[in-house]
Amino acid sequence: MSLRIALLGLLTAYGSASGYDLAKSFEKSVAHVWQAGHSQIYPELAKMASDGLVTVEAEGARGRKIYTITAEGRAELREWLLGHDPTGPARSEVALQAFLVPLLETPEAVAVLERLRAHSERKLAQLEALWTAKHSAPIPEGTARVKFGNLALDLGIRQTRMVLQWADDAIAEVQARS
Amino acid sequence: MSLRIALLGLLTAYGSASGYDLAKSFEKSVAHVWQAGHSQIYPELAKMASDGLVTVEAEGARGRKIYTITAEGRAELREWLLGHDPTGPARSEVALQAFLVPLLETPEAVAVLERLRAHSERKLAQLEALWTAKHSAPIPEGTARVKFGNLALDLGIRQTRMVLQWADDAIAEVQARS
DNA sequence: AATTACATGTAAGCGGTTACATGATTGT
DNA sequence: ACAATCATGTAACCGCTTACATGTAATT
Numbered sequence: 258m259s260l261r262i263a264l265l266g267l268l269t270a271y272g273s274a275s276g277y278d279l280a281k282s283f284e285k286s287v288a289h290v291w292q293a294g295h296s297q298i299y300p301e302l303a304k305m306a307s308d309g310l311v312t313v314e315a316e317g318a319r320g321r322k323i324y325t326i327t328a329e330g331r332a333e334l335r336e337w338l339l340g341h342d343p344t345g346p347a348r349s350e351v352a353l354q355a356f357l358v359p360l361l362e363t364p365e366a367v368a369v370l371e372r373l374r375a376h377s378e379r380k381l382a383q384l385e386a387l388w389t390a391k392h393s394a395p396i397p398e399g400t401a402r403v404k405f406g407n408l409a410l411d412l413g414i415r416q417t418r419m420v421l422q423w424a425d426d427a428i429a430e431v432q433a434r435s
Numbered sequence: 436m437s438l439r440i441a442l443l444g445l446l447t448a449y450g451s452a453s454g455y456d457l458a459k460s461f462e463k464s465v466a467h468v469w470q471a472g473h474s475q476i477y478p479e480l481a482k483m484a485s486d487g488l489v490t491v492e493a494e495g496a497r498g499r500k501i502y503t504i505t506a507e508g509r510a511e512l513r514e515w516l517l518g519h520d521p522t523g524p525a526r527s528e529v530a531l532q533a534f535l536v537p538l539l540e541t542p543e544a545v546a547v548l549e550r551l552r553a554h555s556e557r558k559l560a561q562l563e564a565l566w567t568a569k570h571s572a573p574i575p576e577g578t579a580r581v582k583f584g585n586l587a588l589d590l591g592i593r594q595t596r597m598v599l600q601w602a603d604d605a606i607a608e609v610q611a612r613s
Numbered sequence: 614a615a616t617t618a619c620a621t622g623t624a625a626g627c628g629g630t631t632a633c634a635t636g637a638t639t640g641t
Numbered sequence: 642a643c644a645a646t647c648a649t650g651t652a653a654c655c656g657c658t659t660a661c662a663t664g665t666a667a668t669t
Contacts, residue, residue, distance in 0.1 A: 258530060260628080266535040269452040277648050299650060319637050319648050321641060338535055338547055342554065343528030346657090350521030352468040353437055356587035357444040357516055369516055376520065406603050409534035412598070419588070419597045427586050438656080455620050475657060477622060496667045497620050525630090 265334040268326040363435035374424035443512040446504040542613035552602035
């Protein structure tokens with residue numbers, strides 16, 4: 258269901274877009290929040306159209322279909338945001354490795370934690386680059402595009418910083434008891 | 436694949452266990468790290484047995500099957516921990532709401548963020564209770580059971596604290612521009 | 614005798630990934 | 642001509658959720 262919501266959100270922000278455009282968005286701006294490939298997006302848009310949440314406003318070159326959100330779609334998005342309690346079904350590979358790592362000998366445990374640390378560091382650099390890009394870039398044509406996604410990006414950066422700090426502390430702790 | 440890994444980890448920590456025992460673990464100790472119901476666990480154990488990763492060591496009362504990890508299973512677990520880069524396929528409902536919340540009017544946005552905040556607060560209380568329980572409880576029979584899972588619990592607590600702090604700041608920011 | 618907890622399974626369906634498949638337009 | 646990018650779709654498969662289904666042992 259959440260893919261549908263993400264699509265409605267993007268259509269609200271962009272005004273209108275094709276499946277191709279939306280797929281590109283999932284590779285870029287929304288990537289750290291939700292992921293979806295085109296093979297999932299196209300059928301979902303078709304279903305949403307038959308449910309009356311979006312309409313094909315126009316068909317451009319190369320069979321390009323331009324979707325727009327309907328009033329019904331806006332209502333559905335609003336209802337989800339206001340009414341849906343996000344109980345993310347705790348399923349994190351990082352947390353699983355954190356859970357299992359004490360089963361290893363100290364040097365191996367340290368190696369795993371250091372890889373986790375390195376991974377976080379790379380991700381942090383990416384997100385911070387995105388942040389500075391967003392905040393130094395001139396305002397693009399579309400109205401809502403500037404601030405949209407900033408709260409989520411902030412959350413992502415904090416998340417990554419936290420994992421980095423945790424990994425440092427975990428390495429120290431594991432090494433202390435060897 | 437990660438369910439398999441989680442099961443191997445638990446069997447390593449516990450020495451041996453039935454599917455029922457493992458399902459209970461997924462409701463309790465591992466819950467904040469990975470989730471799985473019995474309808475997923477039983478077939479997976481059967482597959483793992485036919486793959487030689489575990490064996491049915493004994494059959495107890497009520498058809499209870501007691502599984503033990505094999506050398507092959509231990510090797511698989513070790514390989515995953517050392518070799519698998521955890522690229523959690525960023526799919527978080529909290530982050531999605533964070534992303535979309537700027538589309539709402541200020542009072543509604545604040546309401547959503549406050550619900551997120553309240554949710555985090557409840558979760559934090561639960562995890563902290565688990566932490567103090569673990570650290571004040573007398574050491575149980577099994578050897579490895581005490582420290583096992585502490586790193587992950589620490590990660591979960593930090594994670595929840597971070598979301599709480601983020602929600603506070605997000606509320607302030609959204610209210611500032613109204 | 615009835616209820617609860619123990620204990621194991623199967624089946625339908627959904628969401629998501631990977632791979633397959635096709636064709637139009639633009640740039641070199 | 643050739644390659645890259647634009648653009649849309651389908652099919653097989655896997656992991657997970659929900660619901661269905663069955664039976665045993667202990668407690669009240």
